[in-house]
Amino acid sequence: MTGALAIDVRALSKSFGDKQVVRDLDIQVQAGRVTGFVGPNGSGKTTTMRMLCGLLTPDEGEGKVLGLDFRKEARVIKRRTGYMTQKFSLYEDLTIAENLEFTARVYGMSDRRKRVDEALEKLGLTSRRNQPAGALSGGWKQRLALAAATLHEPDLLLLDEPTAGVDPKARREFWDEIHALAAGGLTVMVSTHYMDEAERCHDIAYIAYGRLMARGTTSELIDQSRLVTFRAEGATEEGMSADHLSTELSRKPGVEMAAPFGSALHVSGTDRAALEAAIAPYRRPGLTWTEARPTIEDVFIHLMNKAEDNFA
Amino acid sequence: MNGPSLSGQRILAVLIKEFIQLTRDRLTYAMILGVPIFQLLLFGYAINNDPHNLPAIVLDQDRSSFSRSVLVALDNTDYFRFVAEARSPAELDAAIEEGRAQFAITIPQDFGRRVVRGDRAQLLIEADASDPTAVGGAVAAVAGLPGQALVHDLTGPLAGKAGSAPFEVVVHRRYNPENITAYNIVPGLLGIVLSMTLVMMTALALTRERERGTMESLLSTPVEPLEVMVGKLAPYVVIGLIQTAIILILARLLFGVPFVGGWAALTLGVVLFIVGSLSLGFLFSTVAKSQLQAMQMSVFYLLPSLLLSGFMFPFRGMPGWAQAIGEAIPVTHFLRIVRGSLLKGVGIEHAWVSLVALTLFVAVVTTLAMSRYRTTLD
Known part of the structure; x- marks a missing residue:
């Protein structure tokens, strides 16, 4: 400083x-x-x-x-x-x-x-x-x-x-x-x-x-958080748009949070390997996965969860 | 039918909610239970419209067995309590003026001789009738005195004198010879009106800021506690003085209340009382959590001020414990000053006890308010 x-x-x-x-x-x-x-x-x-x-x-x-x-x-x-x-x-x-x-x-x-x-x-x-x-x-x-x-x-x-x-x-x-x-x-x-x-x-x-x-x-x-975020867009062949996967994905190991952004989905975690393993089954036709830079909101929610784990 | 249908369930929902809120608000709870008990005790035990044991001072210039018998007879009526024996008429006067005695009894030098001679013996009772209710009972009781007081003394050769009244009681109602209740009530109202309005106004002073959220801003500025207090009270001092002027002018014009004198004591008393009442309200507002609580505290203060100050009921008619509480109420002292100056023309030299009491009231309340006032939100 x-x-x-x-x-x-x-x-x-x-x-x-x-x-x-x-x-x-x-x-x-x-x-x-x-x-x-x-x-x-x-x-x-x-x-x-x-x-x-x-x-x-x-x-x-x-x-x-x-x-x-x-x-x-x-x-x-x-x-x-x-x-x-x-x-x-x-x-x-x-x-x-x-x-x-x-x-x-x-x-x-x-x-x-x-x-x-x-x-x-x-x-x-x-x-x-x-x-x-x-x-x-x-x-x-x-x-x-x-x-x-x-x-x-x-x-x-x-x-x-x-x-x-x-x-x-x-x-x-x-x-x-x-x-x-x-x-x-x-x-x-x-x-x-x-x-x-x-x-x-x-x-x-x-x-x-x-x-x-x-x-x-x-x-x-954002850098300090070491958070990795993937963004899914589109819809599965069954017609389910990416955001509908949030509940399902958030339960997977390695996924710290999965949040819908309109019809898109942000999935984040600090362990890249675990996160990639979690989303692997969802790399389906119709859904496009890209790595995105975490938003500051992702970071805040990550920090909040971390604080809850440590102090609540 | 399209009209509303009543649902017991919904009534119950509102009812249960009200009950829960009521039990959370301790002060309201205390008011609901406390006020009736308080009033019942006061009206039941403390208030007496036929007061007995009123303080009397005696100047016995005769000192005969007759004069002693008369005094015993007076004592036996239970209306009089002899607090002192005066050595001169001046001492007698002072006691009445200062309010130490309600009655001044003079037995003239030739009382006994005149009784024996059957020559219109007279006994003088001067009553402080500024509060007509206080002396009414005693004066009535005295009427039967001449016939009985000397029955045991007038025996043997004097037995003949006992038949018709052997002496006469002359009653002087001082300060209010015509027994006009308004003379007592109207000056008293000044104290009540000032307490009611001023205490309540300033009791809301800080609670209003707190409830509206402006307190936080105010506290973040450099303003100091005393600055807040003085700034908030000053406008009401002016209002209090205007109220005083209105009441006094109306008292004179509409009710013909005598304005005998004692202006210095009156002015000093009014100013002290106004400042004290405002500071008390301010103190309430440093304690109260909401405007409602502040109002309730003001009512709590007002109740004994009305009942135990001697405003509504004769002060001397109350039992000792109630008088002790009354002495601690500022209105009591203010009433003594106002009635003293308007009706008796009592100056500072005789009103000083009450003036000191009011000064003490101002000092204590201001100090407490300042120590309670927080410059932080802690």
Whole structure:
């Protein structure tokens, strides 16, 4: 890794009651990059982010966020961090402009009026500034929340599943905005379930059961997984399309997962020989088998299964 | 028939679900069971519209066997409890003013002599009638006193004097000579209205943020606990002051409640009470998990405030344990200040005990609220 670290935290742990949500997690994020925080539900993504921005007190762990001791200097870190919550958390009964003004005041910004006007202009909400924030659609709410989280020009931006329930076009625009911000030097950490979004990140951190399972760029993660994937297309002579074989194939030794993609089928495993042996009986007329590069989704599901085997 | 058909199965499904939810919500559960028990005990044991054992202070300037017999007779009515003996009329006055005594009994120097001479002997009972219910029973009981009190003293040559009443009891109802209930209730309402509205408003302050999910955003900003509290309470201080002004103006215009004086004590009391009530609501909202819980806590607080503060029922009519609880309720002290200043013109010099109590209330509640407030979601 090159460049300065915006987040460099080690041995992070957090329990709620007797349930340990984050265990011994080391996380490093390079400054000015967009890092995707990926993992199944309940894997500890939100908890980790909340600990990083001072919303939760970690049980264990030490390190630095923005060069500051993240446990002792949470106050200072809060001022320099923007946090966008999973659920829309601006005031629905305040207008769009009032929400931004509140944020500007709380962060003690001097040129408040100008900054709010600029933000509204950039959002394209100038004409709707006096509408209640609650009246906005999902996509607009999310853009407004992003504008509020970045109004004070933070050095670090934490986004907790920011695009849940947002349509594809709004999502793309959102990601364009994120990359524009990162190009301007902002460090972004974003948690997501969406694979296409994970692929839009410079780096990915995969977390399951509160542990960091994999770390790297998309292609690094695919390579690290040592996963081999074959793709079947077409239909058997009996007229059964490839995707219908998934249940049958997934039970074979050497097949870790068999997932339909439309009428095609992806079969993956880490043991090439065993995998080839498993699919050999299915090399029938009508079906074309090709070796494919595993998708990042294949890798994630593989990691999830592995985590289940080890920790569940 | 196309109308809906009722299904026992579906009713049962809803019923079972409701039961499960009810048992999960402990506070509601506690309310449903606790409130009736609480009310029953309070109304049954604590509340008494014919209070006995009211504190009385005596100035016996006669010190004759007659005066002693009269005092014994008063004591025997069970309505009076002699708490002190005054040495001067000024001391007597102060006791009534400060509310230490409900009655001030003066037996003049020539009482005994006049009884012997059959010369219209008089006994003065001054009653603090700011709460007319509290003194009604006692005043009625005193009416029969002259005929019987001295029966055992007026024997032998004096036996003739015993027939007609040998002395006369003069009752002065101070502060509310016409026995107007509104004089007592309307100033009291100020305390109840302020508690009801202000405690509830701020009890929702944080629970609303939490329920709507805005708390997470708020906590991720640099805003400090005291900043949140002051910022959230300040608008309601203004609202509380407006409410106070409205109630006082209406009390004067519609009910003709006397405004005797004690403005400094009244102002200080109002401000302390408003801030204290708001802080208490804020404290509730740091504890409550939902807006519903916050409302329930406010009701829990309001109930004893209505029943044990002396607002509805005479404070002195309650048994000792209920009075002890009452002393711990802020409304009790606020009512003493408001009634004291409006009806008696009591100034800071006499109202200080209640003012100190309210100050303590503000300090304790604010400290607790600040220690309960979390800047994290832990």
